[in-house]
Amino acid sequence: EEQLLESGGGLAQPGGSLRLSCSASGFTFSTYGVSWVRQAPGKGLEWVSGISGDGRTTSYAGSVRGRFTISRDNSKNTLFLQMSSLRAEDTAMYYCAKSLFGGLISWGQGALVTVSS
């Protein structure tokens, strides 16, 4: 069974940093792209960042470009999201998702990030 498990969420101060991890199992991690998607409280889904299976191609939403960095360690089946210069509007549940071009196939349960002083 495919599983994605996020960790690293918590409380961060405005301007601070936080690193999310997503541990994958049940599929050949290195052959799939993976994305981060967030959902602010009471709001809709927002795609945040994506990375190819080999890690060579990365993309970001305009709202996080230059502040967030996506990366992966295929030897450990783990995806990362380094978040810096955090803002109150980054407060959200962050999901990782196994990604095919045609859709985000499998989702984790999410990690809550709260940015507040």
Place this chain on the structure above:
Amino acid sequence: QSALTQPRSVSGSPGQSVTISCTGTSSDVGAYDYVSWNQQHPGKAPKLLIFDVSRRPSGVPDRFSASKSGNTASLTISGLQAEDEADYYCCSYTGTYTWVFGGGTKLTVL
């Protein structure tokens, strides 16, 4: 990249059918046959219902169907059931490992 446009809410009675539209542009929905639909119940993670415009993953009932014409995609739920009450999000690939979601549609089963 602007969000895809979905109606904020739709409703229907048990047994009826409802259709949710998702309008994008020639850069996203119109450019690729890579539209998907996700269902999200309150407090839960999203779940994939449809991928590649109209394909259902294993385990998704055939009451859920979808299509695309030009820059607009549609999800139809037939034989509405109480457990279908949820939020529904369309999603389109936009190139280079980038996706965009719709704003979401709340389905109420009357």
